[in-house]
Structures are given as structure tokens and as C-alpha cells.
Amino acid sequence: MDFTVVRKNLIRLLADGEFHSGSELSQSLGISRAAVWKQMSAIGDLGIGYSAVQGRGYRLDSPIELLDEASIRNSIDAGIHELVSAIEIHDVIDSTNNYLINQDRCGPGSGVICLAEYQTAGKGRRGRNWVSPFGNNIYLSVLWEYSCGPSALSGLSLAAGVAVIRALKRVVSDHFRLKWPNDIFWNFKKLGGILIEMTGGAEGPCRVVVGIGINLLLNPNKAKSIDQDWVDLTRITGGEVPSRNRLAGFLIGELMPVISNFENGGLDDYLDEWRDCDCLKDNPATVFAGSRQVTGVVRGIDHNGLLRLQLPDGNIRVFASGEVSFSPPV
Numbered sequence: 001m002d003f004t005v006v007r008k009n010l011i012r013l014l015a016d017g018e019f020h021s022g023s024e025l026s027q028s029l030g031i032s033r034a035a036v037w038k039q040m041s042a043i044g045d046l047g048i049g050y051s052a053v054q055g056r057g058y059r060l061d062s063p064i065e066l067l068d069e070a071s072i073r074n075s076i077d078a079g080i081h082e083l084v085s086a087i088e089i090h091d092v093i094d095s096t097n098n099y100l101i102n103q104d105r106c107g108p109g110s111g112v113i114c115l116a117e118y119q120t121a122g123k124g125r126r127g128r129n130w131v132s133p134f135g136n137n138i139y140l141s142v143l144w145e146y147s148c149g150p151s152a153l154s155g156l157s158l159a160a161g162v163a164v165i166r167a168l169k170r171v172v173s174d175h176f177r178l179k180w181p182n183d184i185f186w187n188f189k190k191l192g193g194i195l196i197e198m199t200g201g202a203e204g205p206c207r208v209v210v211g212i213g214i215n216l217l218l219n220p221n222k223a224k225s226i227d228q229d230w231v232d233l234t235r236i237t238g239g240e241v242p243s244r245n246r247l248a249g250f251l252i253g254e255l256m257p258v259i260s261n262f263e264n265g266g267l268d269d270y271l272d273e274w275r276d277c278d279c280l281k282d283n284p285a286t287v288f289a290g291s292r293q294v295t296g297v298v299r300g301i302d303h304n305g306l307l308r309l310q311l312p313d314g315n316i317r318v319f320a321s322g323e324v325s326f327s328p329p330v
């Protein structure tokens with residue numbers, strides 16, 4: 001999608017969530033009022049809700065805090081900056097994960113972070129689409145290069161989940177939960193997710209992209225395609241939209257040590273915290289793994305991060321991957 005400087009400047013002018021008249025906008029941008037109108041409909045296509053009121057002008061449905069590298073860096077803890085080799089912010093991208101996994105980068109690999117205001121083809125797990133309207137949520141990916149092969153990194157997605165929970169708690173003090181393997185939940189509703197992609201040979205080295213999506217303020221009209229209960233941080237706080245730049249900085253601050261240490265430390269350091277946030281434990285559930293469908297009661301995760309499911313005959317079966325369906329207890 002063509003994203004022009006004019007369009008970005010228009011969003012900047014409207015980001016305060018106040019009314020701005022068509023003539024004020026046309027003067028500030030140096031374009032005609034008809035062109036302002038055309039640009040407004042283009043920003044609507046990005047998923048930004050707005051109203052146009054005769055005699056008052058245009059107003060966004062909610063203010064937007066645009067991503068800003070300096071503000072993000074201000075929220076990254078001292079001592080973590082050396083693990084960050086670059087922060088790239090894109091207005092529009094297909095997918096921050098695609099960008100980092102496909103890119104034939106000449107520069108540094110490990111520690112490149114990509115954030116976007118809008119994803120045209122945001123990816124979820126299992127081929128799902130990740131709803132990614134402009135300016136209100138977090139779409140963040142981290143690239144890291146490991147000398148080991150992918151099999152040594154099997155618990156990384158669980159460890160990343162712990163890092164995300166740590167970051168969320170610094171912004172909103174609440175009990176966030178994890179749904180195996182790596183969904184971020186609150187009150188049995190999905191708040192965010194993690195998508196890890198790897199390339200490289202079985203023996204290593206390998207390139208890994210850890211992609212995080214967190215809903216901060218998701219317009220229900222844009223979320224119609226989501227086929228499960230979802231929530232955003234604004235609903236959790238009761239209406240206060242947390243700062244996106246601050247949360248992005250906290251996510252980077254919590255993720256980087258976990259990602260960079262994983263090759264040496266593995267999952268052990270994160271198991272207790274993961275188990276403390278486990279929203280499936282002791283719940284009846286069905287695991288869909290390939291063409292198999294197995295029903296039982298979830299009995300937590302083992303020391304490798306595999307899901308333990310107790311079958312009706314009392315035996316425990318473990319799963320390395322799969323999709324879990326469960327009904328929240330009433």
C-alpha cells in the first residue's frame with residue numbers, strides 16, 4: 001500500500017483525537033480540501049476510525065500515539081541497549097516477521113528489532129491472519145542468530161511468553177496468563193500472541209524471529225474476523241490506553257535477555273513463572289495435533305515445555321505442538 005508523507009502528516013495532525021477543520025488541515029498540509037477528504041478515506045482504509053462532522057471537521061475515534069524510536073529507547077532498561085543492534089519502525093509492512101526472516105541483511109543480524117504501525121498481512125499461528133489495524137496495537141519482531149539448530153530452541157516460545165508477561169505487568173498490574181504454547185490471555189480471553197519462525201540447518205546455525213502481537217485498543221469492527229474471545233489492554237484498564245512506546249520498550253527490555261541467553265540457559269529459569277501463569281492447568285481440553293484429536297485434562301507442562309494431557313484412562317500423554325481448545329470454567 002502506498003503510504004505517502006502527506007498521509008502520515010495528516011495522521012500526525014489528527015493524532016490528538018480533537019476536531020480539526022478541513023481548512024486547517026488543507027492549509028497545514030498544503031493540499032486542497034477535496035484532497036484532505038480523499039486522504040481521510042485512505043486513512044480509514046488503514047483501520048483508523050474517524051468521524052466527519054459538518055462545521056467542525058474531522059476527528060479520530062481515539063487519539064493515536066505514533067511509534068517513536070527515542071521514546072521506545074527511553075523505556076528500555078539500562079544494560080539491555082547493547083543487545084539491540086537496530087530498531088526499525090515501519091508505517092506499513094506486510095508482516096514484521098516476514099521482513100526479518102526473509103531479509104538478506106548485510107548488517108548485524110542478532111538484535112534487529114522491527115515494529116510497524118500497520119501490517120497488511122500480519123501472520124498468526126497455524127496460517128491464521130493477525131488483525132493489524134494502524135496505530136493502536138503492538139506488532140514487534142526480534143531477529144536473533146543462534147549457533148545451535150532449531151531443535152535446541154524448542155522451549156524458546158514459552159520463555160518468550162514469560163518475558164511478555166513480565167513486560168505487561170510493568171504497564172498494567174494485573175494477572176495475565178499464558179495458554180500453551182504461547183498465547184497471552186487475560187480472563188480467558190486472548191490479549192496477544194507469539195509467532196516464532198526459524199530458518200537454518202538441523203545442526204545450526206539458525207536465524208530466529210520472535211514476533212509479538214499485543215492488542216492495546218482494537219476496534220470491534222476490525223476484529224470481526226477473530227474467531228475466539230479477545231480483549232485489549234484498554235478494556236482491561238477500564239478505558240485508559242497504555243502508552244505504546246513505553247510497552248514496546250518494556251517488551252524489548254524483557255525479551256532481549258531471554259532471547260540472548262536461551263542458547264545457554266534453556267527453559268529451566270522460566271518454568272516456575274510459566275507454570276504460575278498457566279491458564280489451562282487442570283482444565284478439560286482437546287488437543288488438535290496434526291490429524292489427531294485427543295481429549296483429556298491438562299496437567300501442566302513438563303520440564304521441556306511439553307503439554308501434559310491426562311487421558312480418561314489416567315495415562316499422561318505429552319504434546320510438543322498442537323492447538324488446544326478448552327471451555328473456561330464457569
Ligand code: BTN
Binds near residue numbers: 096119121141
Ligand atoms: C498467534 O497466532 O497468536 C501469534 C500472533 C503473532 C502476531 C505477531 S504481530 C508481529 C509479528 N508479525 C506477524 O506477522 N506476526 C507476529
